[in-house]
Amino acid sequence: MTGTGVTRRILLSTGGLALAGLSLSGCENRDAIELDLADVTGFSVFDRATAAILLDVADLMIPRTDTPGAGDTGTVLYLDQLMDHWASAASRAEILGFPAQLDGHARQSVGRAFRSLSRQARFRLLESMDQASFAEGERHGFAAAYRKLKRLIFHIHYTSEAANPDYVAVPGQYLGDVSATEFQALVDDARF
Structure with a gap:
């Protein structure tokens, strides 16, 4: 994926999965795997610690x-890549700030840093955050950052060719800003 731009598929596909409020329940079925910074390479915006936490969060979700x-x-x-080429400054700041907020939430909730928790404890923490952030009335701050990150993770994953066996590339070309003429x-010309 490195070097590819944002595709029409990402831009045009819907965020229905995220809006459906997918739950994390039942996702924990693997052996404990602790966070490892050694495997974090190839990122242009995320530093190693941010990438490691986001990789872990995405893996816990899916x-x-x-x-x-x-x-x-x-x-x-x-x-x-989206943070580098597509995201607004506000979205970039929100996603980049999420790991620190997650760590603060972990310290407040269980008294330890997120990265020091076992896989099962990290999963339980995300599960409780998921329920709280999608609760009625939670529309700002850490809950909003979590919801945005979750929507992006699910959207990117389920619109990828690897996760979707019925993958069909969006045909045609993107013309952007065209005049009425x-x-x-x-x-x-029946090309549209």
Whole structure:
């Protein structure tokens, strides 16, 4: 994925999965794997610690089962590219600030840094955050950052070719800002 731009597929596909409020329940079915910074490479926006935490969060949300997990689809690497090429400054700051907020939440909730928790404890922490952040009335701050990150992770993962066996590339070309005359010419030529 490195070096590729944001595709029409990402821009045009819907965020229905995120809006459906997918739950983390039942996702914990792998052996404990502690965070490892040695495997964190290839990122242009995320530093090693941020990438490691986001990789872990994505893997906890969408683990590998009999289908590819978020780690298999390069979800966080693609998220890094979105932060570099697509995201607004506010979105970039929100996503980049999430790991520190997550660590603060872990320290407040269980008295330890997120990275020092066992995989099962990290999963339980995310599960409780998921329930709280999607509760009625939670519309700002840490809950909003978590919801945005979760929407992006699920959207990127489930629109990837690896996670979607029925993958069909979006046909055609993107024309962007066309005038009314150019639009009408496309309609008349039946190319639109």
